[in-house]
Every structure is written in C-alpha cells, then in structure tokens.
Amino acid sequence: MNYLTASKEQLIAEREALMAKYNEFKAKGLKLDMSRGKPSAAQLDESEGLLTVLSKNEDTIVDGLDTRNYGILDGIVPARKLFAELLEVPFENVIVGGNSSLTFMYDTIMRLCMFGAAGVNEPWFDCKDRKFLCPVPGYDRHFTITEQFGFEMINIPMDENGPDMDMVEKLVAEDASIKGIWCVPKYTNPEGVVYSDEVVHRLANLKPAAKDFRIMWDNAYCVHTISQDDKLANIFTECKAAGNEDMFFEYTSTSKITYPGAGVCAFVASDANIAWTKKLMNAQAISADKVNQLRHVKFFKNAQGILDHMKKHAAILKPKFDMVLSKLDTYIKDAGVGQWKVPNGGYFVAYAAYPGTAKAIFAMCKEAGLVITNAGAVYPYGKDPQDSILRIAPSLPPVSELEVAMDLFCTCALITAIDKILETK
Amino acid sequence: MNYLTASKEQLIAEREALMAKYNEFKAKGLKLDMSRGKPSAAQLDESEGLLTVLSKNEDTIVDGLDTRNYGILDGIVPARKLFAELLEVPFENVIVGGNSSLTFMYDTIMRLCMFGAAGVNEPWFDCKDRKFLCPVPGYDRHFTITEQFGFEMINIPMDENGPDMDMVEKLVAEDASIKGIWCVPKYTNPEGVVYSDEVVHRLANLKPAAKDFRIMWDNAYCVHTISQDDKLANIFTECKAAGNEDMFFEYTSTSKITYPGAGVCAFVASDANIAWTKKLMNAQAISADKVNQLRHVKFFKNAQGILDHMKKHAAILKPKFDMVLSKLDTYIKDAGVGQWKVPNGGYFVAYAAYPGTAKAIFAMCKEAGLVITNAGAVYPYGKDPQDSILRIAPSLPPVSELEVAMDLFCTCALITAIDKILETK
Numbered sequence: 001m002n003y004l005t006a007s008k009e010q011l012i013a014e015r016e017a018l019m020a021k022y023n024e025f026k027a028k029g030l031k032l033d034m035s036r037g038k039p040s041a042a043q044l045d046e047s048e049g050l051l052t053v054l055s056k057n058e059d060t061i062v063d064g065l066d067t068r069n070y071g072i073l074d075g076i077v078p079a080r081k082l083f084a085e086l087l088e089v090p091f092e093n094v095i096v097g098g099n100s101s102l103t104f105m106y107d108t109i110m111r112l113c114m115f116g117a118a119g120v121n122e123p124w125f126d127c128k129d130r131k132f133l134c135p136v137p138g139y140d141r142h143f144t145i146t147e148q149f150g151f152e153m154i155n156i157p158m159d160e161n162g163p164d165m166d167m168v169e170k171l172v173a174e175d176a177s178i179k180g181i182w183c184v185p186k187y188t189n190p191e192g193v194v195y196s197d198e199v200v201h202r203l204a205n206l207k208p209a210a211k212d213f214r215i216m217w218d219n220a221y222c223v224h225t226i227s228q229d230d231k232l233a234n235i236f237t238e239c240k241a242a243g244n245e246d247m248f249f250e251y252t253s254t255s256k257i258t259y260p261g262a263g264v265c266a267f268v269a270s271d272a273n274i275a276w277t278k279k280l281m282n283a284q285a286i287s288a289d290k291v292n293q294l295r296h297v298k299f300f301k302n303a304q305g306i307l308d309h310m311k312k313h314a315a316i317l318k319p320k321f322d323m324v325l326s327k328l329d330t331y332i333k334d335a336g337v338g339q340w341k342v343p344n345g346g347y348f349v350a351y352a353a354y355p356g357t358a359k360a361i362f363a364m365c366k367e368a369g370l371v372i373t374n375a376g377a378v379y380p381y382g383k384d385p386q387d388s389i390l391r392i393a394p395s396l397p398p399v400s401e402l403e404v405a406m407d408l409f410c411t412c413a414l415i416t417a418i419d420k421i422l423e424t425k
Numbered sequence: 426m427n428y429l430t431a432s433k434e435q436l437i438a439e440r441e442a443l444m445a446k447y448n449e450f451k452a453k454g455l456k457l458d459m460s461r462g463k464p465s466a467a468q469l470d471e472s473e474g475l476l477t478v479l480s481k482n483e484d485t486i487v488d489g490l491d492t493r494n495y496g497i498l499d500g501i502v503p504a505r506k507l508f509a510e511l512l513e514v515p516f517e518n519v520i521v522g523g524n525s526s527l528t529f530m531y532d533t534i535m536r537l538c539m540f541g542a543a544g545v546n547e548p549w550f551d552c553k554d555r556k557f558l559c560p561v562p563g564y565d566r567h568f569t570i571t572e573q574f575g576f577e578m579i580n581i582p583m584d585e586n587g588p589d590m591d592m593v594e595k596l597v598a599e600d601a602s603i604k605g606i607w608c609v610p611k612y613t614n615p616e617g618v619v620y621s622d623e624v625v626h627r628l629a630n631l632k633p634a635a636k637d638f639r640i641m642w643d644n645a646y647c648v649h650t651i652s653q654d655d656k657l658a659n660i661f662t663e664c665k666a667a668g669n670e671d672m673f674f675e676y677t678s679t680s681k682i683t684y685p686g687a688g689v690c691a692f693v694a695s696d697a698n699i700a701w702t703k704k705l706m707n708a709q710a711i712s713a714d715k716v717n718q719l720r721h722v723k724f725f726k727n728a729q730g731i732l733d734h735m736k737k738h739a740a741i742l743k744p745k746f747d748m749v750l751s752k753l754d755t756y757i758k759d760a761g762v763g764q765w766k767v768p769n770g771g772y773f774v775a776y777a778a779y780p781g782t783a784k785a786i787f788a789m790c791k792e793a794g795l796v797i798t799n800a801g802a803v804y805p806y807g808k809d810p811q812d813s814i815l816r817i818a819p820s821l822p823p824v825s826e827l828e829v830a831m832d833l834f835c836t837c838a839l840i841t842a843i844d845k846i847l848e849t850k
Binding site for chain 2: 047051059068102113114115141145282285289
C-alpha cells in the first residue's frame with residue numbers, strides 16, 4: 001500500500017497493525033546497535049599476520065634504516081611508495097603518518113588557521129567570518145573540526161554525482177571568506193555516492209576568490225568496494241592539469257583495511273604543500289610510528305595486496321548490506337515514504353525518511369532497544385533542515401542481529417511516516 | 426699545565442703540539458657522530474619481545490575491549506595504570522597517547538594558543554607579547570615549539586639544583602604575559618641535573634600574574650638512570666598541596682625505553698586539565714594506537730618491569746658515559762679551560778667550554794670528521810650568549826668510536842681555548 005495515496009482510514013488501520021508489531025519488539029528487551037561505522041571482529045581477524053610480520057630485531061631494518069629509532073618525518077619510503085601506487089600519485093608527494101588520517105586533517109586545518117597556507121602566510125584565524133562548505137549529508141567528525149575552529153558551515157546539497165557544483169562554483173567565486181570544502185569523494189559517508197568525473201573536474205578547476213581556498217579530499221574509502229568497484233578521477237592530476245595543484249589535500253588510511261586504532265595514514269599534496277606541511281610538522285613531531293608502517297608494507301607487499309585483502313572484507317560486508325537493502329525494499333518501497341541509494345562500497349546506507357520524522361524514528365528505535373546514529377548527525381551543527389536523513393551502519397552487528405534491527409527500524413519508519421501524513425489529512 | 430696561569434710562550438708551544446695531533450686526526454678521514462640522543466641498536470634489541478607479545482587475534486583483547494578497533498580517546502586502562510604506578514599519580518589523571526610526548530606537548534601549547542586554558546578561555550594568541558621561560562641550557566625541540574607559536578623566550582640560568590628560582594618567581598609575579606616554563610626536571614637535557622626538592626616545591630608554589638600560567642613538565646628521563654638513581658619530587662602532589670593543581674602538565678614516554686619511533690607516551694594533569702584536554706582532543710582524534718599500548722602493558726607487566734628493563738640500558742650506556750667523562754678528566758681538568766657535571770642519568774654530557782669557543786670547537790671537529798650537536802642549539806633561537814655550551818651525546822656510537830671522538834673533541838677544546846686566551850696576552 002502506497003501511504004501517500006492511501007485514505008485516512010487505511011492509514012489508521014495500518015498504523016494499528018504496525019504498532020502491535022512494534023510493541024512485540026519492545027517486549028523482547030532487545031539490545032541492538034547499528035550506530036557505528038566500525039569493522040567487525042571478523043574483518044579485523046583477517047589482519048592477524050600484521051601482528052607478527054615483524055618478529056625479530058633484524059626485521060625492523062629496511063634499506064639500512066632502523067625503523068625503531070628516531071627520524072624520517074615523512075614516513076619510510078616503502079610505505080610512501082605503497083600509498084603512491086594505490087592512489088596513483090608520485091611517492092614524493094606522499095607523507096605517511098600515524099594511526100589517524102582524521103588527526104592529519106585536523107592538524108592541516110590547525111596549521112592553516114594559525115600560520116596560513118603555503119605561499120600565502122595569512123592565518124585563516126585572521127579572517128573573522130571564515131566559512132567552510134559542507135556537502136550534506138556528510139561526516140560528522142569533519143564538521144566537528146571546522147566547528148571547533150570557528151568556521152560558519154554552509155550546507156551544499158548532494159546528488160548522485162556529488163556536491164551541487166553550480167552552487168559551489170558560485171559561492172567560492174563570490175566570497176573570499178570561504179576557505180575550503182570537505183569531500184569524501186568515493187563511497188561518501190553516509191550515502192555511498194562516488195563523485196562523477198565531471199564533478200571532480202569542476203572541483204579541480206574552481207576559481208575561488210580566496211587564494212588560500214583548499215579542498216579537503218578525504219579518500220577514506222578508496223578501496224572499500226562491496227559489490228562493484230567504481231573509478232574515481234584523480235584529484236592530484238586533475239588539479240595539476242588545471243593549474244590548481246596547491247588547492248587540494250588528499251587523505252586516506254588503513255583504519256578500515258587493517259585496524260581502526262592501529263593502522264597508518266597517508267597524505268597527498270603538491271610539492272609546495274608537502275614542503276609547507278613538513279616545515280610546520282617539524283616542530284610537532286620527529287616521526288610517526290615507522291615500525292607499524294613497515295609492518296603494513298611487509299604485510300601487503302604492494303597495492304594489489306591491499307586490493308586482495310579488501311575482497312575478504314567485501315565478502316564479510318556484502319551479506320550485511322544485502323540484508324539492510326532487502327529489508328528497505330520489503331518494507332518501504334511500496335509504502336513510498338523513504339528513499340535510499342544502493343552503495344557499491346563504503347560503510348553506510350543513508351535512509352532519507354519521510355520529512356520531519358528522522359528524530360521520531362531515532363527515538364522509537366531507542367525505546368525498543370535499537371541504537372542508530374543520532375538524527376541530524378550527518379549535518380553541520382547536528383541540524384538536518386528536513387529532519388530526514390538517518391545513517392545505517394551495517395558493518396558491526398552479525399547478519400542475524402541486522403535482520404531484527406532492520407525489521408524494527410522499518411516498522412518505526414512506517415509508523416512515524418503515517419503520523420506525519422495524518423497531520424495533514 | 427693550567428692554561429689560565431701559563432705564560433704566552435708555554436701556550437704557543439702547547440698549541441703547536443696540539444695542532445700536530447689535530448692534523449693527525451684530520452689525516453685519518455674520520456666519520457664520527459656524537460650529535461644525536463638516539464639509543465643504540467643494542468638498547469633497542471632489548472625490546473625484541475615487544476614485537477611478538479601480541480601475536481594472535483585474541484591477544485589484542487583486554488578486559489573485553491578490542492584494542493584493534495575505534496575508541497577510547499584517553500588510552501586503555503591497563504596502560505594508564507602502568508604509567509600511573511610509574512609516576513605515582515592516580516590513573517584517572519593519566520592519558521596514554523601515541524608514539525610521541527613531543528607531539529602531545531606541541532598539541533597542548535596549540536590548544537592553549539587557540540582556545541585558552543581550562544576555565545580561562547582566553548586564547549594565548551590574544552596576548553600579543555606572550556613570553557615563555559626557558560631554563561638554559563635546555564632542549565632545542567622545546568624552544569622550537571614556543572618559537573613557532575610566536576613566544577618571546579626568556580633564558581633562565583640553571584645551577585646544580587635546577588632553574589634560578591629567585592628569577593622565576595620574580596618574573597612570573599610581575600608579568601602576566603609570561604605564560605609558562607619548560608622543565609626537564611630529572612637528568613636535564615643536556616646537563617643531567619635533577620631538580621632539587623626545594624626547586625620543585627617553589628615551582629609548585631609559584632604565584633604567577635597570569636592565571637593561565639603553565640609548567641611544562643617534560644619528565645622524559647624519569648627512569649633513565651645510568652649510575653645511581655635520584656629521587657625527583659612529585660609535581661602532581663606538590664601542585665595539589667599548593668592549591669595550584671591546574672598549573673602543570675607532565676609528560677613522559679617510552680621513546681628511550683622501548684623504541685623512539687614506536688613507543689607510547691603519557692600525559693598527567695589535574696582533573697580539570699584532563700577534562701579540558703579530552704574535550705579539545707575529541708575533535709582531533711578517535712584514539713591513539715591501543716594495540717601498541719597493550720604491547721607495552723604485556724611486555725612490562727608493571728612499573729618494576731620498566732625499571733628492570735632500564736638496568737639493561739644502563740649497562741650498555743655506562744661504559745660510554747665513563748669514556749666521555751674520563752677523557753674530559755684526562756685532557757681538560759688540569760688545563761682548567763672547561764667545566765662539566767657528572768650526570769647520574771639521562772642522555773647527555775654538557776661541556777662548558779672556555780667562553781667564546783663553542784662555535785670554533787664545533788667547526789674544528791667538523792673539519793676533522795666529527796659531528797657534534799650544533800653550538801648554540803641548547804639555547805632559544807640557537808644563541809648561546811657565552812658561546813660556551815656544547816652537548817655531547819654518547820649513546821649511539823660504540824665505545825671504541827667514542828674514544829677517538831673524545832680525543833679529537835678535547836684536542837679541539839684545548840686549541841680553541843689557547844687561541845682565545847692568547848687574544849688577551
């Protein structure tokens with residue numbers, strides 16, 4: 001039954017049936033969690049070899065370098081080459097860091113705020129009405145960084161090709177206080193969108209009023225394919241071709257390849273931006289954990305090693321995503337009160353609920369023992385103007401739990417949609 | 426022969442003999458390095474067990490927590506308890522971080538500059554003539570941090586008990602733009618001084634004009650005894666007793682216990698400062714490498730395990746320090762042109778050369794193939810007002826190389842002293 005065309009009486013009857021079902025869930029005393037984009041233990045277990053790939057003193061030496069000791073601010077060369085191969089950039093333009101690309105992003109924004117960009121040297125902090133573009137829905141931890149540094153965040157709508165480029169081009173051309181844009185270009189968090197070649201091209205060819213405008217290119221899910229792989233255009237070569245080589249910073253990490261807490265991250269930038277970063281980093285660090293970098297190099301050997309490893313993750317994740325998507329199909333499709341994209345990779349499914357119901361769905365789920373990501377979390381300041389988008393994270397729970405969780409979730413989504421529709425009948 | 430009382434003729438003859446010796450060194454084409462405070466491979470090899478102490482998937486779980494996955498911003502509890510036992514503070518006041526206490530210090534200063542101290546909320550950056558006290562000689566990387574953040578650095582003379590507390594007390598009471606002081610309280614870099622109980626007590630009882638004045642307590646060498654252990658007063662309890670519990674931040678790490686690039690660091694602070702740090706850190710990080718934290722916990726088991734481990738380091742380091750000290754005795758004592766302290770621990774020997782000769786000694790050593798730490802490096806801005814202090818780092822070279830290096834070093838120290846004395850004869 002399509003709720004949008006159903007009569008008031010039909011909806012009231014439907015609601016009653018759904019509430020009976022909901023109350024059954026409530027009576028079960030469930031404890032379910034679909035809130036966190038964490039790999040499951042089964043995925044982590046695939047990296048067991050990482051623990052012992054360096055097991056003797058002599059294993060820690062590579063090309064005459066003792067990775068245990070001080071030095072090598074930009075990471076060991078074989079690790080830089082591994083990420084260079086993976087991201088198809090020169091290794092000279094790669095810095096390999098510690099366990100967190102998020103920290104590297106934060107530190108980049110911090111450096112720009114305090115010291116100004118390479119060759120510009122005007123601290124962003126001197127721009128009192130500084131602003132940042134935030135394609136939405138997006139990643140809450142990006143928004144937290146720019147919020148902490150006092151940026152006004154501007155929502156940029158997303159479609160199936162990426163951010164609304166007409167809007168981006170217009171805004172950055174007009175306003176020199178717009179200093180950057182957050183992008184998760186492949187398998188976006190939470191929708192799983194891959195930026196189209198045209199969108200990447202237009203981003204690389206932006207003509208911002210701010211000479212220190214920067215694209216924060218968080219390529220977190222570059223190899224995180226679940227079904228079919230999608231090709232993302234190369235921001236490094238696109239920016240270079242556009243004469244905008246200093247306009248981007250790219251990040252990735254092995255957080256969702258090996259271990260979230262104990263992986264390594266990589267940073268890609270132009271020659272000038274690498275030099276700028278190293279100069280400022282030199283006061284902050286002597287080196288990242290090079291032993292762990294070497295572990296990753298020896299464990300994977302090359303980019304193909306990473307891709308092969310990710311097939312094992314995909315095999316674990318696919319049944320979970322399939323469960324989520326099939327439940328949405330079963331419950332929501334005919335009712336016509338929600339929308340979602342089928343992601344080919346990444347960690348999430350974004351559910352666009354009937355406008356004005358996301359918070360209510362979250363609350364109903366919680367009351368029945370299911371934790372989902374907070375409504376609004378995928379928007380700056382936690383404010384979803386439509387109160388619609390909910391992020392479903394299928395990676396951590398087993399399929400059997402996901403089945404129950406999605407039955408409950410969809411039931412709540414239907415009930416709250418009926419409530420909202422009835423308000424206008 | 427005491428050079429200070431010798432005749433001009435005696436000095437000229439002595440110089441001729443020393444130059445002959447120097448030229449012999451030069452002819453050898455030496456390649457020696459006493460510049461870096463790096464542990465030797467033999468010391469690092471003592472931590473081989475760390476590599477495999479976690480070798481199976483299940484080893485990474487502790488008290489039900491999967492250390493491989495996301496979360497736990499302040500470090501795993503057993504690691505916090507390990508450092509709490511070592512530093513004699515409550516574990517609730519310890520955060521265990523990544524591989525670098527230097528990075529943690531930088532980030533603390535950054536937070537103070539950008540957001541202001543706990544409960545004060547006035548960014549240090551708003552104080553345009555901000556200043557920092559620097560006991561000298563000291564650690565160049567501390568000075569680099571406060572230089573990058575635009576502090577004027579004020580030299581504070583050191584004696585065998587620590588910084589000149591009369592001067593410190595007077596300055597901080599008078600000037601609210603003085604925001605902090607760098608301290609390496611035990612086995613100072615480079616002199617090996619241990620702050621006396623009185624100095625620690627007076628530091629903890631400072632009455633600064635700046636309500637956001639902070640003591641940066643870099644307890645890097647807390648367990649780095651070479652000959653006899655010295656007891657350092659506890660800054661945490663001293664500050665608490667003085668009603669100044671928010672006035673200090675303490676740091677240490679296993680960089681010179683296990684691996685310089687791949688250890689773990691710890692941060693100690695008051696309840697309010699821990700809460701302030703975690704609140705701001707939360708935008709910068711999800712967690713440090715908890716797998717590596719657990720490696721350290723399982724490898725050492727408890728504080729005694731660390732102390733036992735450090736005895737192995739001391740056995741390797743003592744012959745090296747003895748060589749340096751015996752050469753200084755042999756060459757310099759009678760000549761009376763240099764001074765040094767005998768450190769009980771730490772990583773360095775500071776040589777106070779005849780005033781006005783440090784740069785010349787550095788240059789002569791370099792010309793003959795011996796690299797020592799740059800003259801001036803132990804002072805802010807690299808400027809030693811007396812051109813006198815040179816840092817000798819005996820840890821990395823084998824004893825046989827140190828013997829040659831010190832013969833050469835002392836020869837240069839004597840020649841340059843004669844040159845300087847002759848200027849006034």
